[in-house]
Amino acid sequence: MKFFIDTANLAQIREANDLGVLDGVTTNPSLMAKEGVKGQEAVYNHYKTICEIVTNGDISAEVVSTDFDGIIAEGKKLAAIHPNIIVKVPMIKDGVKAMKWFTDNGIKTNCTLVFSAGQAILAAKAGAKYVSPFIGRIDDSGWDGVQLIEQIARIYTIQGFETEILAASIRSSIHIIKCAEAGADVCTCPLDSILGLLKHPLTDIGLAKFLEDAKKFS
Numbered sequence: 001m002k003f004f005i006d007t008a009n010l011a012q013i014r015e016a017n018d019l020g021v022l023d024g025v026t027t028n029p030s031l032m033a034k035e036g037v038k039g040q041e042a043v044y045n046h047y048k049t050i051c052e053i054v055t056n057g058d059i060s061a062e063v064v065s066t067d068f069d070g071i072i073a074e075g076k077k078l079a080a081i082h083p084n085i086i087v088k089v090p091m092i093k094d095g096v097k098a099m100k101w102f103t104d105n106g107i108k109t110n111c112t113l114v115f116s117a118g119q120a121i122l123a124a125k126a127g128a129k130y131v132s133p134f135i136g137r138i139d140d141s142g143w144d145g146v147q148l149i150e151q152i153a154r155i156y157t158i159q160g161f162e163t164e165i166l167a168a169s170i171r172s173s174i175h176i177i178k179c180a181e182a183g184a185d186v187c188t189c190p191l192d193s194i195l196g197l198l199k200h201p202l203t204d205i206g207l208a209k210f211l212e213d214a215k216k217f218s
Contacts, residue, residue, distance in 0.1 A: 001179070001180045001184060001185060001186065001187055002023035002024065002185065002186040002187070003016075003021050003022055003023050003024075003186075003187060003188075003189075003194060004022070004023060004024040004025055004026050004057070004058075004060075004166070004186055004187070004188035004189075005022060005024075005025055005026075005188065005189070005190070005191060005194065006025075006026045006027075006031070006168065006170070006188040006189055006190055007025070007027070007031055007190065007191065008027045008031040008032045008034065008035045008037060008046060008050075009031075009034075009035055010035075010046075010049060010050070010053065012190075012191045013025055013050060013053050013054065014053055015191060016191055016194060017053055017054055019194070021194070022054060022057060023057050023058075023186070024054060024057035024058040024059060024060070024186070024188075025050055025054055025057065025058075025059045025060065026060040026088070026110070026132075026166075026168065026188040027047075027050070027059075027060060027061065027062065027088075028062045028088070028112070029062060029064055032046065044077070044078075044081055047059065047061050047078070047081050047082070047085065048081050048082060051081070051082035051084050051085065054084075055084075056084075057084065058084055058086045058108075058129075058130075059082070059084050059085055059086065060085075060086045060087075060088040060110045060112075060130070061078040061081070061085050061086070061087060061088060062088035062089075062112065063075055063078065063087060063088065063089055063090075066090070066092060066094065066095075067094050068094040068097050068098055068101075071089060071094060071095060071098040072098055072101060072102075075087040075089070075098065075102055075107060075109075076107070079102075079107045086108045086109060086110045086129060086130065087102060087107055087108070087109050087110070088109070088110045088112050088132075089102075089109050089110070089111055089112065089128075090111075090112055090113050091111055091112065091113050091114050091115075091119045091122070091123065095111070096122050096123070096126050097126075099111060099123065099126035099127060099128050100126040100127060102127075103126060103127030103128070104127075108129040109126075109127075109128045109129060109130070110128065110129065110130040110131075110132055110166065111123035111126070111128040111130065111131045111132060111163075112132045112134075112168070113132070113134065114131050114132055114133045114134065115133065115134060115137070115138060115148075116148070117148065117151045117152055117155060119131075120133065120152045120155070120156075120163075120165075121155065121159075121161075123163060124156065124159075124161035124162075124163040125161075127163075128163050129163065129164060130163065130164050130165075130166040130186065131152070131163050131164070131165060131166060132166045132167075132168040132188070133145065133148050133149060133152065133165070133166075133167060133168065134168050134169035135148065135149060135167055135168070135169055135170070135175065135179070136168075136169035136170060136171040136175070137169050138169075139171070145169070145175075146175075146178045146179060146182050147182075149165060149167055149179055149182040149183060149184050150182040150183060152165055153165060153182060153183030153184070154183075157183075164185035164186055165183065165184045165185050165186070166184070166185065166186040166187075166188055167179040167182075167184040167186065167187045167188070168188050170187060170188065170189035170190070170193055171193070172193055172196065173193050173194075173196030173197050173199075175187075175189070175193065176189060176193060176194075176197060177197075
């Protein structure tokens with residue numbers, strides 16, 4: 001399973017990349033705004049900087065248009081920023097049409113705001129490279145987001161779809177583990193969730209004991 005970090009914070013991206021396990025980055029307009037990145041030129045320059053940090057990973061850059069022509073025009077500009085840019089398109093009717101156009105014209109896409117298996121099927125049929133089920137938001141609504149990952153994984157395997165399942169809206173380290181068990185190809189999450197995988201009290205206790213014993217030989 002690949003690890004993406006879900007942020008526009010350059011320091012966090014660098015920290016995750018330095019850890020040696022980062023495979024890519026996902027962002028959205030909300031994350032850009034959180035970092036104070038405003039205006040189209042500033043946003044595009046920010047994406048370029050991210051691509052320069054994570055040189056070998058896919059970087060999802062989201063369109064803000066909701067009509068076919070607008071999505072296409074915006075997606076073409078985003079894709080031109082860097083070869084690693086993946087155009088992030090919402091799961092709406094014009095979004096599906098746009099993803100098919102992008103697929104036919106050699107531009108890779110990430111279908112975002114997916115909340116059902118039916119939507120995931122449409123994204124795969126349109127040729128999306130990634131489909132992003134928002135499991136945390138599904139959990140918030142009283143449903144089980146991880147079950148959706150399992151369902152999509154079964155369908156994609158049966159049907160032979162090549163679209164990768166990118167588990168999004170991750171809220172904790174346990175979400176990452178459960179998504180790995182459920183068959184997600186990618187997990188995108190905050191830095192805290194990635195670093196949380198490092199932690200276990202027995203590791204801390206064991207290390208303290210080793211270090212204490214090591215003092216006896218000095």
